[in-house]
Amino acid sequence: MPIAVTGVKGQLGGELCRQLGDRAVGLDLPEFDLLDYDRVRKTIRELRPELLIHAAAYTAVDKAEDEPEKCFAINATATGVLVDLARELDCPFLYVSTDYVFGGEPERSEPFREEDVPSPQGVYARSKYEGELKTLVWEKHYIVRTCGLYGQLGPHSAGNFVETMIRLANEGRPLRVVDDQFCTPSYVVHVARAIIFLIQTDMYGTFHIVNDGATTWYRFAREIFRQLKMDVDITPISTEEYGAKAPRPRFSVLDTSKYNRFFGAPPLPHWKEALAEFLARRAEFLGH
Template identity: 40%
Template sequence: MKVLVTGAGGQLGLELMELMPARGYKVIGLTREELDISDAEAVEGSLRKHRPGLVINAAAYTNVDSCEEETGLAYRVNTLGPRNLAQYGERLGCELLHVSTNYVFDGSSSRPYEPFDLPNPISAYGRTKLAGEEYVKCLSSRFYIVRTAGVYGMGRNFVRTMLRLAGERDTLKVKDDEFISPTYARDLAGGMIRVIESGMYGIYHITNAGFCSWYEFAREIFKLSGREVEVLPVPASEYPLPAARPANGVLSSLGSPELRHWREGLADYLERIGAASAGP
């Protein structure tokens, strides 16, 4: 099958571009510079040119706080972009896999969110991503929606930020009242391929197994990388940001491919980037 990946230069896109050819797919990757998915004419032109059997939309405007200030841009990329891909993909007979987020939920649940729990986003990022999901469901007859959370990979992310700060400070304060399942982009890509190969359309939640607070995540990063840093737990209220975050950002894998525990994924990632501890 020929697959077109949008956002091919991002953390997830890079992993898909590496893993999918090994599974026998012919993959065409388009970066943000090569295809602006908010441009309907450009989307139509790319789909007509490449004629993929499947489009994977890994493109998004993911700066959560900037989305509050640049809501128009967030809407164009996160909402109209999926609309364009769904509309023209449907006309040309393409399947569509759209990557979404745990931010479509408000975080008030006492349990992990299941795929058909009622969304209620509390930020511009979450609202625009949810609207993108709705366009995909309305305009495409053959779609997969994959929600994920806390993704890190070969690019800017929380893990790399913590490692950088460890070289600059002796003490760090990290939120301990927001919970997620940290997800290694390589594992996420593998889970997405499993969804595609199942041929079962629908909504999926794919993250690494288990969950933790951002504080616990930071402690594990420093433990596995051998960094000596004091990490202090603080409430999110101590660091107010433009965009609200869901306190419970944990997604249930009900009906979805299950991935390995987040600690295993993190250990492999740190080894891959050369940041793993060599031991005592």
């Protein structure tokens, strides 16, 4: 029986399928539309997966403010449909969630642990938290909260922060990047590896999986250019100056000690080391 992975064309779903190889069946639009609940039921019942990893999501955080119904239908209601199927098939279910569930404690400076009380702000964050609540009803569940994913290579890579910074810098534009949101940008290869370790433990529950350390988007951007030896004009700005439509957590650093306590768990390197690993792989991929 295969491991079914939703969101195979996305960053994390794609990387999970790459690492799982023949064991995985990847699902995504247009054939697998989370809004077509009947078709979703039919597909999953036919597949009878041994495990269902739900990495697909409505991830357009700012756009979600304008289409909350669609965002909730995908991130919350469809997650509930998948959880019901997992129960029916007695199949463990892994839901990928987000640091955005901790958006309401701007003064905080201590990393969030799994048992801390979420305070999601904005449509996307609330829809993802609602997906968590739907997941909790099935005892064989994992909830993996991660943050700031980057590292996909190929046709779908353009949207992530690292690629955006490199593209804007290559266009010669002065960059203004937010310097008052603390979190941990995470390399999708490391996150996928940790998830694959986790699903072999059958230690169900909620886990925080991000690279080690913490930074701001401005400092992360500076580190990208430092490692690439690019001289870029970059200015730190505040969240208010940036003026995004949806609220972003000021502090959403996740404590990974629960995952790290597992004997034999592949380590989650420091975010600077993870970035270096990605940039080396990217250079090789681009033939530099």
